[in-house]
Amino acid sequence: MPASERDILATELRWSAVVAGAVGIIFGAILYAAVALHANPPSNIETIDPKTLHLSGEFTESNLGTRVEADGQVTTRIVATQFTFVPQCVVVPANRPVTLRLSSPDVIHGILVTGTNVNTMVVPGYVAQVHTEFTASGDLLMPCHEFCGLGHSQMWATVRVVPPESFRPDQDGRVACEKP
Amino acid sequence: MKSPDRLTLAHLWVAFAAFAVACFFGVWQMWARSPLAAPFFTPEHYFISVTAHGVSMAFVLTTFFIMGFGYFTAESALERPLPGKSWAWLAFLLGILGTVMAVVTILSGRATVLYTFYPPLTASPFFYIGLVLVVVASWIWCVLMLVAMARWKHANPGRPVPLAMFATVANAVMWLWTTVGVASELLLIVIPAAFGWRETVDVGLTRTLFSWTLHAIVYFWLFPAYIAFYTMVPKAAGGRLYSDLMGRLSFVLFLLYSLPVGMHHLFMDPEHSTGFKFLQMMLTVLVTVPTLLTVFTIAASLEIAGRLRGGRGLFGWLRTLPYDRPMVLATALAFVMLFFGGGGGLVNMSYGLNALVHNTSWVTAHFHLIFGGTVVIMYFAIAYAIWPRLTGRQPESLGLQRLQLWLWFIGMMVMTLPWHWLGLQGQWRRVAQFDYANPIIAAWGPWVVLSLAGGLLLLASALLFVWNLASYHRGATQAAAPFRFALAVHMPERVPAMLNGFGVWNMLVLVLMLAAYGWPLAQFAVLSPPQAIVHHVGQGG
Numbered sequence: 001m002p003a004s005e006r007d008i009l010a011t012e013l014r015w016s017a018v019v020a021g022a023v024g025i026i027f028g029a030i031l032y033a034a035v036a037l038h039a040n041p042p043s044n045i046e047t048i049d050p051k052t053l054h055l056s057g058e059f060t061e062s063n064l065g066t067r068v069e070a071d072g073q074v075t076t077r078i079v080a081t082q083f084t085f086v087p088q089c090v091v092v093p094a095n096r097p098v099t100l101r102l103s104s105p106d107v108i109h110g111i112l113v114t115g116t117n118v119n120t121m122v123v124p125g126y127v128a129q130v131h132t133e134f135t136a137s138g139d140l141l142m143p144c145h146e147f148c149g150l151g152h153s154q155m156w157a158t159v160r161v162v163p164p165e166s167f168r169p170d171q172d173g174r175v176a177c178e179k180p
Numbered sequence: 181m182k183s184p185d186r187l188t189l190a191h192l193w194v195a196f197a198a199f200a201v202a203c204f205f206g207v208w209q210m211w212a213r214s215p216l217a218a219p220f221f222t223p224e225h226y227f228i229s230v231t232a233h234g235v236s237m238a239f240v241l242t243t244f245f246i247m248g249f250g251y252f253t254a255e256s257a258l259e260r261p262l263p264g265k266s267w268a269w270l271a272f273l274l275g276i277l278g279t280v281m282a283v284v285t286i287l288s289g290r291a292t293v294l295y296t297f298y299p300p301l302t303a304s305p306f307f308y309i310g311l312v313l314v315v316v317a318s319w320i321w322c323v324l325m326l327v328a329m330a331r332w333k334h335a336n337p338g339r340p341v342p343l344a345m346f347a348t349v350a351n352a353v354m355w356l357w358t359t360v361g362v363a364s365e366l367l368l369i370v371i372p373a374a375f376g377w378r379e380t381v382d383v384g385l386t387r388t389l390f391s392w393t394l395h396a397i398v399y400f401w402l403f404p405a406y407i408a409f410y411t412m413v414p415k416a417a418g419g420r421l422y423s424d425l426m427g428r429l430s431f432v433l434f435l436l437y438s439l440p441v442g443m444h445h446l447f448m449d450p451e452h453s454t455g456f457k458f459l460q461m462m463l464t465v466l467v468t469v470p471t472l473l474t475v476f477t478i479a480a481s482l483e484i485a486g487r488l489r490g491g492r493g494l495f496g497w498l499r500t501l502p503y504d505r506p507m508v509l510a511t512a513l514a515f516v517m518l519f520f521g522g523g524g525g526l527v528n529m530s531y532g533l534n535a536l537v538h539n540t541s542w543v544t545a546h547f548h549l550i551f552g553g554t555v556v557i558m559y560f561a562i563a564y565a566i567w568p569r570l571t572g573r574q575p576e577s578l579g580l581q582r583l584q585l586w587l588w589f590i591g592m593m594v595m596t597l598p599w600h601w602l603g604l605q606g607q608w609r610r611v612a613q614f615d616y617a618n619p620i621i622a623a624w625g626p627w628v629v630l631s632l633a634g635g636l637l638l639l640a641s642a643l644l645f646v647w648n649l650a651s652y653h654r655g656a657t658q659a660a661a662p663f664r665f666a667l668a669v670h671m672p673e674r675v676p677a678m679l680n681g682f683g684v685w686n687m688l689v690l691v692l693m694l695a696a697y698g699w700p701l702a703q704f705a706v707l708s709p710p711q712a713i714v715h716h717v718g719q720g721g
Contacts, residue, residue, distance in 0.1 A: 005670050008423055011480070019472045027465050030531050034458070039532025041447040043454040045703075049710035107715055108298050108383060110448070110539055114606030114620055119448055119535040123383050124300065124712035126450040141620055145539035145608035147294055149301065149717070150223045153611040 042120040042130050050124035053105040054079065058127075066091050068173040075099045080109035080122045080144060083151030089158040089177035093167035094137050100130045110146035113159050121146060134161040185570045187268055191248025192563060194276065195241045196646060199556075202236035203642040205229045207635040210595075214632050215616045215625040226612035227292045234295030235286065235311075237552075240279055242401045243314055245559055247271070247321040249404050250348050252566055254328040256663040257342040257411075263331060264324050271320035278313025281306050290718040294610070296394075297370065299386045300712040305374035308366050315359050322352035333680075340675040343427050344411040344665045350431040351403035353682050357439055357689055358400060361392025373714045380711035384451030385704040391442035392697060395464075399438035401551055405558035406430070409478045409511065412565055415666035416507035419485025424668035426477045428679040433470040435685055437463060440696030447534045451709070456700050457531065463696060464529045471522065475515070482511075484669070506581045510561035513589040514554045520593075521549030524600060539610075542603025545596040552638075553592045557585060560645055565663075567649060572657035580648055587641035595634030598627040 033039040053059045059079055065087050066076045074093060079086040080102055092098045102111065102122045109122040115136075120128040134140075144155035160177055169175050211218040212226050255262050262268065284306075285291040291307035329341055329349045341349070365386050372378045410427040414420050421427065443460040446452055486497025503509045524546040527533055537543060564581050568574055575581065602624055607614075614621045614628075678684050 008669065012423060012426060012476075015473070015476045019469055019476075022472065023465055023468060026468070026526060026530075027462065030461065030465075030533075033530070033532045037532070039535075040454050041457055041531060041535060042450060043452060043457060045451060045453060045707070047707065047709040050712050051710070104712075107300050107712070108387075112539065112606060112608060117535045119538045121446075121449045123387065123450055125383050125709045128450045141606070141618070143608050143611070145610070147227070147298055147301075147610040149715070150227060150292065152227075153223060153613055 042128055044127070044129045046127040046129070047125055048103055048127050050103070050105045053103055058101070059103055061086065066175045068169045068175070070173075073097070073099065075101060078102045078157070080104045080111065080155075082106050082149050083144075083155040085142070085144070085155065085157035087157070087176070089160060091160045091162055091167065091175045091177055092134055093164050094134050094161050095164060096167075097131065097133050100128075100132065102128045107148050108146050109144045109148050109155070111142050112145050114141045114143075116140065118142075119145075134159075137161045137163050187262075187265070187272070188248045188252045188566075189570050190272060191244045191251070194279075195244035195248065195559075196563070196649065198236040198240035198244070198279070200642050200646050202233045202241070203639045205233040205236070207632070207639045209233065210628070210632045210635045212613055213611070214628045216629065216632075221613070223612040224289060224292065227294070228286060228289055230610065231286050231292055231294050232283070235282055238295050238397075238401075239282075239311060239314055241556075241559075243318050244275060246351065246400065246404060247275075247318060249407075249562060249566075250321060250325055250352070252570075252663075253344050253348045253407070254325060256569075257344040257348075257665055258328060258332045259662075260328070260332060260335075262324070263327050267320055268324055271317040271324075274313050274320070275317035278310040278317065281310030281313070283310075285310065288718075292717050297365075297386075297390065299365075299370050299373065299381050300383060300714050302370065302374050302714050302716050303718070305371055308371050308374060312363070312366055312371075315363060318355060319359070322356050325349050325352040338674060340424075340672050340680055342665065343421075343424055343668075344407055346428060346680070347403060347407045347410065347431045350435050350682065351400060353686065354396060354403075354435045354438060355400050357693070358393050358396035361389045361394075361442070362397075365389040365393075374716075378714070380713055382704055382709060383712050384449075384709055385701070387446060387449060387451070388443075388697075388700055388704070391445050392439075393442065394445050395442040396438040398547070398551065399434050402555050403431075403434070404562060405514065405555045406434075406474060408507070408558045408562050408565075409474060411665040412562070413478060413507055413511045413666070414481040414485065415664065416505050416565070417482050417485035417501055419481055419488055421666050421668040422477050422480035422484065424670070424672050425675065425679065426473055428675065430470040430473050430477070432679065432682070432685050433473075434467075435682070436688055436692065437467045437470070439689055440692040441467060443696070443700065444529045444531075444534075447531060448538045452700055456696070460696055461529060461531045463692070468522075468526075471518075475518075478511070478515075481666075482508075504578065504582065506564045506578065506585060507561045509582055510557050510585050513585060514557050517549050517553030517557070517589070517592060520596075521546055521553060525550065537603055539608055540603035541599040541607045541609060544609055545599035545603060548599070549592060549596045553589070553596070557588055557592075560585060560588065563645075563649060567652045569660045569663045571652045572660045573652050573655060574658075575648070576651050580644065584641050584644040584648055587637050587644065591634045591637030591641055593634070594637060595631045598631040598634075602627050602631075 064077050068074055076090050104122045104124045112119045118130050118132050120130050122128045140159040142157045142159050209229050212221050285304045291303035293301045293303045369381055369386055373381055441460050441464040444464045447457055483497045486500045489500040491497030491500035607624055616622050616625055
């Protein structure tokens with residue numbers, strides 16, 4: 001091998017070490033976030049029949065919205081359907097763990113909540129579940145962020161984050177937005 | 181004009197015509213989303229426009245460009261006539277027929293499902309069949325590329341396949357793997373549903389099959405840009421390619437790592453476990469390797485050219501590069517856009533962090549920068565480089581070509597940097613209009629208007645590009661010299677068999693795909709999740 005070709009190879013190997021280092025750092029940061037900070041994507045493979053979603057069980061109309069369970073866990077259940085969320089407004093407490101559970105009876109939807117890391121696809125056939133904690137009070141936008149038909153742009157809901165002292169469940173543990 | 185020239189020109193003109201029309205759609209969409217009132221606005225028109233923009237840019241521009249450039253490369257790099265020319269023309273006609281079917285169904289409002297489909301939303305079957313015909317055309321192209329390389333190898337035993345052709349065939353092989361996912365989705369599930377032969381679909385399965393295709397397709401589009409980086413740019417800059425072997429290695433790594441990573445598009449989906457999402461995230465990190473190797477090799481090649489032109493010192497060679505040549509200018513601008521677009525991409529693929537940006541304008545900004553920016557600006561540069569050979573005429577003005585490239589770069593930056601910012605604020609994708617009466621959304625208004633201004637610059641650049649190419653077709657022709665690709669510093673006499681063919685790499689792709697997609701696809705047979713009812717769009721409405 002001529003000298004200049006050896007030089008090229010040596011330079012390339014040095015650069016390969018830099019590349020390996022960069023890849024290692026990226027991978028390390030993601031691993032740290034996943035393991036130490038529990039930054040994992042929503043991935044509970046939990047099936048539900050979209051055709052009978054609203055007829056019985058968890059996603060019937062009377063059971064939607066926010067409820068404090070017997071163990072104190074706050075759960076908010078929402079149906080995403082062409083072209084609205086049911087309910088249109090949900091109340092959640094600030095600085096307390098909240099579980100959002102969503103499902104769709106028709107087509108693919110998705111949600112994000114502006115200013116937070118809440119984000120999930122809502123795929124018919126599955127329950128989408130997100131664990132989160134809202135840190136500031138106020139009204140946040142929760143739009144449908146996946147194309148679901150011509151009315152998609154009008155599909156959005158409000159997440160009303162209230163201070164813990166204003167979060168008052170009724171005797172059934174439910175909290176709903178006040179009618180305007 | 182020789183017949184392969186006509187073949188290439190026909191493909192590239194179809195590609196660029198679709199591109200120019202799609203730019204009009206794109207600008208109008210940004211206008212609709214802005215606080216300014218757009219003419220002709222209805223939600224239906226908006227989503228028809230999004231579908232047309234996506235199909236034109238992602239399927240028609242790319243497929244026809246790649247096929248046309250592949251035919252050109254096979255002839256110029258192998259210095260042999262293209263085998264199966266009548267098959268190539270048949271593929272062209274199939275592609276045209278498919279495109280017409282897709283366009284008619286889209287514009288009549290019977291295919292408003294965007295270019296990524298979203299079953300159980302279901303369009304007219306002729307929309308999907310049109311797209312399948314375009315894919316079948318590209319399969320014929322893949323076979324022709326494989327045959328051309330095989331015949332050359334047979335005639336030149338033991339010789340390394342010229343790098344430009346090696347890369348083109350790597351892309352063809354990758355594309356055959358890539359299209360398995362979407363072809364299965366369309367042929368087995370979506371088209372039967374569109375005809376009304378099935379009433380429900382397994383949505384998780386269709387999303388997973390589409391994800392199989394969804395990332396590698398981006399690398400299919402990207403390959404011509406990288407082929408230009410390795411085999412055209414060093415020569416255009418007046419130097420040589422730093423390392424031929426590194427080019428081969430990068431291209432086989434693209435083949436390997438583009439495929440088993442598509443699930444990073446499904447991070448936010450409920451039908452897959454964290455385990456497989458994590459596995460495909462790790463493989464996605466490795467896709468950065470061939471890009472980082474390429475950045476190094478191309479920078480080193482340009483350094484050779486810059487120093488030959490008198491550049492001194494650590495970075496002095498950057499100043500002496502011939503930026504007046506469109507290929508060199510486009511490469512410099514492409515690398516700037518690759519820096520921003522690639523950085524955004526690292527956020528997208530970061531597993532947990534993806535929740536911050538999924539389905540926001542951040543993602544739209546990312547792929548417009550990488551594809552619309554880095555890749556398409558190199559399509560421009562390639563066209564400028566080969567048009568003199570194809571038409572036998574020299575350009576009237578390099579100044580107009582440089583102006584066009586600058587306009588594209590500035591327009592792309594002005595459009596996408598605000599989108600990144602808006603995405604971080606939570607502005608979501610794929611909506612026809614925003615309610616600017618909402619205080620959160622009202623604050624986005626000025627940024628949206630700024631990005632619209634960027635879009636107008638892009639439209640101006642697109643029209644100037646078509647003008648520049650059309651101006652080659654006027655005036656007297658001269659006999660054009662054969663096109664020559666760049667030489668490496670050390671042209672290899674022999675290369676390892678692994679880097680002169682794809683047998684081993686195909687086996688590795690198979691192993692990786694089984695590991696990455698085996699269970700994620702098999703789980704739907706085991707789990708048998710409840711199916712969703714098919715929703716036909718554009719009927720009775």
